[in-house]
Amino acid sequence: MPIQGFILFDTAIGTCGLVWGDGGIVGAQLPEGSAAAARARIARRFPEAVEGAPPPAIRATVDAVIRLIAGEPVDLSKAPLDLGGLPDLHRRVYDVALTIQPGETLTYGEVARRIGEPHAAQAVGQALGKNPIPIIVPCHRVLAAGGRTGGFSANGGVDTKLKLLSIERARTGAEPTLFDGDPAFGLAARPAAKGAPP
Numbered sequence: 001m002p003i004q005g006f007i008l009f010d011t012a013i014g015t016c017g018l019v020w021g022d023g024g025i026v027g028a029q030l031p032e033g034s035a036a037a038a039r040a041r042i043a044r045r046f047p048e049a050v051e052g053a054p055p056p057a058i059r060a061t062v063d064a065v066i067r068l069i070a071g072e073p074v075d076l077s078k079a080p081l082d083l084g085g086l087p088d089l090h091r092r093v094y095d096v097a098l099t100i101q102p103g104e105t106l107t108y109g110e111v112a113r114r115i116g117e118p119h120a121a122q123a124v125g126q127a128l129g130k131n132p133i134p135i136i137v138p139c140h141r142v143l144a145a146g147g148r149t150g151g152f153s154a155n156g157g158v159d160t161k162l163k164l165l166s167i168e169r170a171r172t173g174a175e176p177t178l179f180d181g182d183p184a185f186g187l188a189a190r191p192a193a194k195g196a197p198p
Contacts, residue, residue, distance in 0.1 A: 005044050006049040008035055009024030009062050011069040013163060016135070017066075019046045020058045028065075028133045031158060055073060071167050073102040076136045086132075089115070093127040100141040102168040106143050125150060140164045148169075 003026060004138060006019040014031025015038045027046055032038040042049060054062065061079045068074040077098040083091050092115040100106055106114075108121040108128075117123070128139040140161045144150035152161035 003046050003049045005052045005054065006046065007051065007054050007058070007062060008038055008042075009066065011066050012071075012167070013134065013160075016065060016069075017042050018054070018058060018062060019049050020054060020080075021082055023084060024094060025133055025136065026082050027056065028136055030038070032121065032135055055191035061136070068135070069104065069164075069167060073168070075101060079136050086126050087125060087127075089117075089120075090127040090130065093124050094133075094137045095144060096133065097128070097131075097137050097139055100138055102138075102141075104142050104167070105143050105147075105170050107143055108150065109145060111142055137165065138161055141168075141170065 003019060003021045006017055006027075008015050008017045008029075010016075011031070016031060016033040017027075017029035018025055019027035019029075020040060027042070029038050029042055030042055033131075039051070053059075057080045061076070064074045064076055064079070068076065082096060086094075096106070096111050096114045110122045111124045112118055112120040115124075122144070128142055131137050131139045134140070140152060141152065144146060149158050149161055152158050160183050163172070
């Protein structure tokens with residue numbers, strides 16, 4: 001999977017980045033402290049990537065990520081991804097994560113059941129912690145049982161996860177949010193976040 005390039009771009013939460021190769025997107029960078037820090041992290045993760053203008057499909061994904069982080073309910077599940085070379089369990093977990101729409105969440109246990117391994121909640125968490133394409137593979141939408149946040153390995157940790165969930169107006173517990181049922185936000189009342197034990 002030869003790496004071709006990367007792009008940095010500004011979003012409502014800071015400078016993000018995407019890295020692509022012949023088969024699609026292979027990496028995503030959530031905001032660091034600065035564009036220089038984001039560029040340095042990409043250089044460590046993907047030393048062969050060259051910064052430059054992306055091909056049209058990657059540019060469309062950049063634009064969609066910008067809109068999602070600005071609060072639009074954008075579906076990124078059809079973004080061109082290259083998950084080749086990743087462990088089978090990770091690919092299956094990421095396939096389930098890709099089905100979680102903005103504003104919705106699943107628990108680690110629910111993801112484990114959906115991949116046919118109901119006792120693998122911890123392995124699901126580990127796979128999500130190694131997600132090379134955060135926000136596009138929306139690991140931030142997977143919570144611990146009972147609506148607890150669980151971990152988040154991207155820069156900023158759980159604070160970044162909560163910020164993304166807040167932008168998406170996702171419910172992370174049984175309590176109603178200020179947005180539920182408010183037509184000004186175009187949102188119908190939603191059921192509580194899934195909280196079945198793993």
